[in-house]
Amino acid sequence: xxxxxKPESSAGVSRPLVIAGPCSAxxxxxxxxxxxxxxxxxxxxxxxxxxxPRTKPGGFEGVGAAGxxxxxxxREQTGMKILTxxxxxxxxxxxxxxxxxxxxxxxxxxxxxxxxxxxxxxLKGIPIPILVKNPLSAEIDLWSGAVERLSNAGVASIGxxxxxxxxxxxKSYRNAPLxxxxxxxxxxxxxxxLLCDPSHMGGSRALIxxxxxxxxxxxxxxxxxxxxINPNEALSDKAQQITPxxxxxxxxxxxxxxxxxxxxxxxAFRSEIDELDDELLKVLSRRMQISKExxxxxxxxxxxxxxxxxxxxxxxxxxxxxxxxxxxEEFVRSIIEAIHRESVRIQLPPGGxxxx
Ligand code: PEP
Ligand code: MN
Numbered sequence: 001x002x003x004x005x006k007p008e009s010s011a012g013v014s015r016p017l018v019i020a021g022p023c024s025a026x027x028x029x030x031x032x033x034x035x036x037x038x039x040x041x042x043x044x045x046x047x048x049x050x051x052x053p054r055t056k057p058g059g060f061e062g063v064g065a066a067g068x069x070x071x072x073x074x075r076e077q078t079g080m081k082i083l084t085x086x087x088x089x090x091x092x093x094x095x096x097x098x099x100x101x102x103x104x105x106x107x108x109x110x111x112x113x114x115x116x117x118x119x120x121x122x123l124k125g126i127p128i129p130i131l132v133k134n135p136l137s138a139e140i141d142l143w144s145g146a147v148e149r150l151s152n153a154g155v156a157s158i159g160x161x162x163x164x165x166x167x168x169x170x171k172s173y174r175n176a177p178l179x180x181x182x183x184x185x186x187x188x189x190x191x192x193x194l195l196c197d198p199s200h201m202g203g204s205r206a207l208i209x210x211x212x213x214x215x216x217x218x219x220x221x222x223x224x225x226x227x228x229i230n231p232n233e234a235l236s237d238k239a240q241q242i243t244p245x246x247x248x249x250x251x252x253x254x255x256x257x258x259x260x261x262x263x264x265x266x267x268a269f270r271s272e273i274d275e276l277d278d279e280l281l282k283v284l285s286r287r288m289q290i291s292k293e294x295x296x297x298x299x300x301x302x303x304x305x306x307x308x309x310x311x312x313x314x315x316x317x318x319x320x321x322x323x324x325x326x327x328x329e330e331f332v333r334s335i336i337e338a339i340h341r342e343s344v345r346i347q348l349p350p351g352g353x354x355x356x
Contacts, residue, residue, distance in 0.1 A: 015256055016215075017195065017222030019083070020247055021047035022229075023237040024060060025067035031074060034229040037244030039078040042251065045102070046071075046080040047224060051091055052236055053108045060235040065094050072098040083131070087115060089122035096126065104131040104224075105146065107163055107200070111135040116146045120153035129157035131195065131224075138165040140181050144188055159193040160185055161224055162215075164201035174203025174240070177211075179218065199226035199240045208242055209250045216256055225250075287339065288346060295347030305347045311340060 020038045025031045025048040035046055048071060052062035067084075075082045081101035086092050087109045095103065109115045110133055123130065130150055135142040143160070150158055162182040164175025182194055198211035212223055228234045231241035242250070298305060315336055322332035 015221060015258075016212075016254070017045070017193070018043050018251065019045040019047050019195070019222065019224040020227040020244075022049075022234065023199075023226045023241060024049045024052050024062050024235055025070055025084075026060075026063065026235050028070045028073070030229060031067065031070045032077065034227060034244065035074040035078050035080065037229060038227055038247065039080050041244050041248035043247070044080055046074055046078070046082050047104075047226075048074075048082075048084060049236075050084050050095070051087060053085075053087060053106055054236075055108075068095065068098050071100070075101075086119060089118050092119065092122045092126075100128070102129045102131060104161065105133060107133045107136050109133075110146045111137065111142060113142070113145060113149070116149050120149040120155070123150065123155055124153050127156065129159065130155050131159045131161050133161045133163050133197070134165065134181065136166045138176075138178055138181060140184055143181070143185060147185075147189060147192070159195060159221075160189075161195045161197050162201070162220075163197035163199075173201055173207070175201050177201055179214075183218070193221040195222035195224050196220045197224040199224070199237065203240050205231070205240065205242050205246070208240070208246075209253065212250055212254060216254055284339070288342065291343035292346055298347065299349075305344055314340065 020041070020043045022030065022034055031048055038046060048067065050062050050064055050067045050071070052060060054061055071082045071084065074080060082098075083100055083102040083104055084095060085106045086095060086103050087106060092103070105116065105119060109119070132143065132146050132150070135146075147158055147160070160182065162177070164173060164177050165181070167176045186192070186194055196211065196215035198208045198215070202208055202211050208225060212225070215223060225247060226237060226241045227244055227247045228241040229244065231238060231243060234241050295305065297303075315333065318332055318336045319329055322329055
């Protein structure tokens with residue numbers, strides 16, 4: 001459908017495309033009451049999980065096919081489009097009985113190329129838009145691979161949902177955003193629509209609004225927000241679901257900044273940045289040339305490539321200067337480390353093990 005694959009998000013006046021609804025369909029009553037309130041908040045597309053992939057056994061695994069009729073009723077009563085998650089060809093076969101308007105593939109499924117291929121094969125000849133969530137791990141090729149598998153199977157309308165990436169340590173986000181990964185997906189697939197799922201990314205109600213705003217400022221096309229008529233009683237993802245009234249407020253308060261002719265005002269700054277970036281590259285190239293010559297010298301005189309003291313000095317002196325120059329220490333440390341790593345790499349013999 002054209003609303004999922006748009007030529008240019010910034011050209012559209014309809015940002016954000018909003019999908020809302022509960023994490024899981026729990027009962028007919030819960031689904032319909034949530035749907036009526038969500039439609040009242042202005043939402044046009046309704047989500048609900050029927051088959052719930054749970055990381056650990058024992059949790060609520062969804063009502064399955066029993067919820068199909070309820071979803072159909074939602075569409076009939078509210079006029080909203082409906083979608084659910086599919087993870088197997090059997091889910092697709094069952095859900096097609098109610099002709100959903102869209103489908104989504106969950107993060108756990110995107111992680112598994114066999115599962116994605118099975119879904120792609122099952123979708124052959126079915127003209128339905130598919131939204132692909134990012135995989136659990138920060139492996140961009142799994143995400144773009146899923147898009148390619150679907151596209152190769154003839155799925156004409158594909159969108160992306162960025163829901164963040166699992167990390168071993170749990171910090172303020174449930175799933176680390178790693179915003180550069182969806183940005184790279186936009187570079188690989190310029191015409192694909194990109195939605196943000198602040199619910200699974202943030203994992204808590206307080207983070208929904210700021211993440212939505214950030215996604216809008218990064219020119220995302222849409223948002224998928226878990227919304228429940230009574231979040232405190234939700235059978236899954238309780239901490240991150242918001243009420244329809246909260247959803248309405250968040251959407252009303254979003255500031256949508258579109259590109260306008262004022263963008264011309266930053267042209268001069270951009271030229272200066274381009275020049276500085278060129279200079280940075282020239283300096284890096286000169287630095288690596290010298291590293292190469294040092295490497296030759298070390299080789300001739302049997303000196304080891306890695307010099308611990310020298311590395312410590314370089315980092316310490318850069319951090320001191322960074323402070324004076326008002327630069328963030330962690331930022332400078334990561335740049336110096338990357339430069340040093342590259343210097344060591346080019347000094348190691350070709351084909352040798354790079355142990356750094
Ligand atoms: C969901 O949307 O309810 C869900 C299970 O999400 P994810 O695949 O992002 O974990
Ligand atoms: Mn959920």
